[in-house]
Amino acid sequence: MAFKRDVLSRERILFIVNPISGGEDKIRFPELVDKFLDQKIFDAEIVFSEYGGHASYLTEEAIMQEYDCIVAVGGDGTINEVASKMVFSGRKMGIIPCGSGNGLARTLNIPLKKEKAVQLLNRNTVRTIDSGKFNNKRFFNVAGFGFDARISALFADNAQRGLKGYVVSVLKEISRYEPKIYRLYIDGKKYERKAFMISVANSSQYGNNAHISPKARIDDGLLDVCIIKPFPLYWFPVLIARMLLKNVDGSKYLEIIKGKNIKIEQEEIGPVHIDGEPLTEIKQIDINVEHLSLKVLV
Incomplete structure (x- = not known):
């Protein structure tokens, strides 16, 4: 018998979007989530950061609210803000690269096209990586x-x-x-x-x-x-x-x-x-x- 995922068993996923990273306007990003994210697996919410450091604050809140996955939508700076708060949290991080260099995304073979990066999340495959501590x-x-x-x-x-x-x-x-x-x-x-x-x-x-x-x-x-x-x-x-x-x-x-x-x-x-x-x-x-x-x- 095929397993049917119950609504209550869907993973809660939060997208934190930097609206200006990489010089791009991401006002239509929610449409990509609706179209390409598997709604049978994830229960998605989207928030937009409003200033430098805001993504860090939003990530802390999301961890306290027990989201299963938090996705950084932006460049290396936004990714760093989100990831820095997720270290040792046990939560899963997603990356939708929208920056100038996209170094971490390229290293992890995450597609640079936003729609393909969203689709990749549906695999729900985790890799655990190191981080570096640089003073504080x-x-x-x-x-x-x-x-x-x-x-x-x-x-x-x-x-x-x-x-x-x-x-x-x-x-x-x-x-x-x-x-x-x-x-x-x-x-x-x-x-x-x-x-x-x-x-x-x-x-x-x-x-x-x-x-x-x-x-x-x-x-x-x-x-x-x-x-x-x-x-x-x-x-x-x-x-x-x-x-x-x-x-x-x-x-x-x-x-x-x-x-x-x-x-x-x-x-x-x-x-x-x-x-x-x-x-x-x-x-x-x-x-x-x-x-x-x-x-x-x-």
Whole structure:
């Protein structure tokens, strides 16, 4: 006899929508949910975030109200807000990617088309992944120091979002940026490096399929500290090409050290970012991995 799902047994799912992420208007997103979400499996509700940090608050409320699944509809910043509150909650997180880079979604093979990402939720298949703790904040993709943090700060203020805006910011800064000295303590071992930038990777990529640590795994209990050493300016296009080809880890200008407990000291106060979102400039950062801490629908 075929099993008929009772209305009371449907899972409660909440979509938290950032209406402006990726420069898109998502006023018609509820129509996609009505059309593509399996109503026999899920009992859906949709809310729109209204300001920075609002998605975090909505997620906390949803956890207290015992939703089974909470879905972030937005870019990496929105995804970080929702995921940061769901770590160790036992609830399932869904992702509808609508950002500029969509690094975590790409890593988890979540479709970039919204209707296909909604349909994917119907599989109700869970993968448990690691998260990174960065002082008192969390990241799920990549956190960084140096040049990419500088670009993240500029990009956040750039009216021209998307890949084109990011490239414009990079080209404006690349020739005048000076590498910095960093002291690193990785699982008790001390290193000192002069670096163009340092990325701490939970997944393999920044976004847009630019892989800074191609062999990184998002559930191995380790973070990859990726140190890009000073390089001649003509090599920069090669760096980008090798990231896209997923072989940058073979370059003499990149050193990767894996670890669980990491401290990084900058020689002077400087910019940092988590999942592409700039933070207040700081000098010392403590980072550790939280193994298998977040359940994601994939």
